[in-house]
Amino acid sequence: MGIAIKMPALSPTMEEGTLAKWLVKEGDEVKSGDILAEIETDKATMEFEAVDEGKIGKIMVAEGSEGVKVGTVIAEMAGEGGEDAAPAPKADESAPPAKAEASPDAPKKPESGTANLAAEIKPAVQDPAIPEGTEFVKTTVREALRDAMAEEMRKDERVFVMGEEVAEYQGAYKVTQGLLDEFGPKRVIDTPITEYGFAGVGTGAAMGGLRPVIEFMTFNFAMQAIDHIINSAAKTNYMSGGQMRCPIVFRGPNGAASRVGAQHSQNYGPWYASVPGLIVIAPYDAADAKGLLKAAIRSEDPVVFLENELVYGRSFDVPKLDDYVLPIGKARIMKPGKDVTLVSYSIGVGVALEAAETLAGEGIDAEVIDLRTLRPLDTDTVLESLKKTNRIVVVEEGWPTCSIASEIAAVVMEKGFDDLDAPVLRVTNEDVPLPYAANLEKAALIDAARVVEAAKKVCYK
């Protein structure tokens, strides 16, 4: 019996890829470490190595095949040497006997909890900011962010991008792909791994008149730099009586990624949104990512721009306009409705939209609001919607305590109390560090089912 060679997962979020090239053919002898194939993900082209020794049997997936799901058998290796091909580790005799077979309920390939966040749902209505008759181009969030930076760099010599792996590596998540080629090493700058230091260098450069875009590989690492974001960047204008500005963008992925554990999975939206002097933006779709990043780069104020790794690869319609810039501080109605308002931002918007679809099937017409900017918060749009629906559920991929959801609940109580027909409910992640085990991770993160349940509850259904 041969050994099945399966399409590998080459990053925590990879679900499928392109089998770009076979480097072996049927009948070739290979040993462990030999490169079998090149596989393209949305981030990079990776080499795929043999683990076992043996002869390549049948190649099942031809080179050039796109969208090959992780786990698909792509070739078979003839188990020529029997046990030699894949020697099983000899059990230590003093050790307790190993279980011969895996327990039948153990999941074969545990599915990450983030799969529940991966709704490919598009906004139901177009952003009214886009003129009628505009042509749209399918663009990933990743490309939209890059296009925003490239357009602003073409316009303004003072704009530069700095961070870890942003230049020669083309971005750890490929957001800065192509920028080095176009703008050169003066304006696309690889830093050492030194978050506190380069956040300070960027902030100082902004004080000195430049327009830095500082990429954090993830916002988890920005914790080492948070002093400069808050103490140096956010407070400068106030402390100087308006004399010294700090026009800088701190950007990078934020929130839970897939199966990366507690230290790499956290939503910092509420942290930064509590700081006067900062602008905090957390877009969901590609059009907003582009229009808001351009606005962030042009702003005279320091901006924390929170992206989400899990949506980088998703495609959305982006208006084909020469200069698509969105207003900061304006929420967007993603789907109009009359029975209940679902308020969310970033990846939570997809979950809310998915829940709204389910609710529609059950006769509940939900309105979905994407806050887009977390500071300043567009409370007017939320309160207007409340007047119509009289019910609010806040959906947040983040912890419940001192969250954006808490803030919305407080604002609604202070300013919209008479419009409420039910208590404001929060659907958030569980109040625990994000666990690694797939089942626990899944239980810790929000999903559409929980949103549906909460929405029904406030509708008394």
Next chain:
Amino acid sequence: MAKPTTPRASSAKAQAAAPAAGADHNRPRPETPTDYEASKEELLDFYKQMVLIRRFEEKAGQLYGLGLIGGFCHLYIGQEAVAVGIQSALKPGKDSVITGYRDHGHMLAYGIDPKIIMAELTGREAGISRGKGGSMHMFSVEHKFYGGHGIVGAQVSLGAGLGFAHKYNDDGGVCVAYFGDGAANQGQVYEAFNMAELWKLPIIFVIENNQYAMGTSVNRASSEDQLYRRGESFRIPGIQVNGMDVLAVRGATEEALKWVQGGNGPILLEMKTYRYRGHSMSDPAKYRSREEVQSMRDNSDPIEGVKKYLIEAGVSEDEIKSIDQDIRKTVSEAADFAETSPEPDMAELYTDVLVEQY
């Protein structure tokens, strides 16, 4: 007309410029600096600035005692030669300066009106930060003086950013980032050193080693207490300077500027200096003896030093006295102004949080 000063004996306490021991001599290094040869006019300017700082700080101490200045207030008394010696070599508006919270002296050395500095200390509308910054948070973008930062060590990374901007804009400017012996143990200082040298940023790092990080002496806090060596592992050459002598400070700054403007990247100057007062106004300074402080005052006072040069250069005692009187008057006017100007309008509470409207 420039007239060289007469040679003089070097200070007993602080050594003059010494190259780093164990340095890699295959790499080019800056020249060993010599004392600056100041003209009589320059000496008079140094004297005036240093006395202004001294009298200003003494007055600030008094106003603090009267409750007119609140919060933290860190005085520069004893360290005057450092800011004056360095900044006299810079071009304001072209070169940039950034420092920590002990910032009054650096602003005065730039010729910024003592009235608006004192009014900031008393939290008045007329203060340079409209009363919203206070002693530790003062800026003058016009002079390219970027503060005035309250987080120990933050100004070093920020300074590297200012150096980055000079290089990016190719404007020929150099950044001077001052920090203390205490800040020299902050991790981000070394992150900034690494990038500054890697990218050859035009920046002079100045450690104002006044011997005490709040109450902890240098050798109780630093495994390498010769702080001028702290940049060597990043290939940043370091020079130790007698920071109590304005001509030694100026001479070292000239050499540092030559090095940095020559495209060699950053340089580190360790200024051996001393603060006569406590770390801040609320520090009783129990960690050192009265005799230690008195001995520094008697033997190494930077103002007495310049006075000596002035007399050697033929300036009369009367002329010096008249300068002293003018400065006392300036400072007392600044104090009056700071005491009598109105506090900020209540509307200022909400201004300057953000630049734009959203």
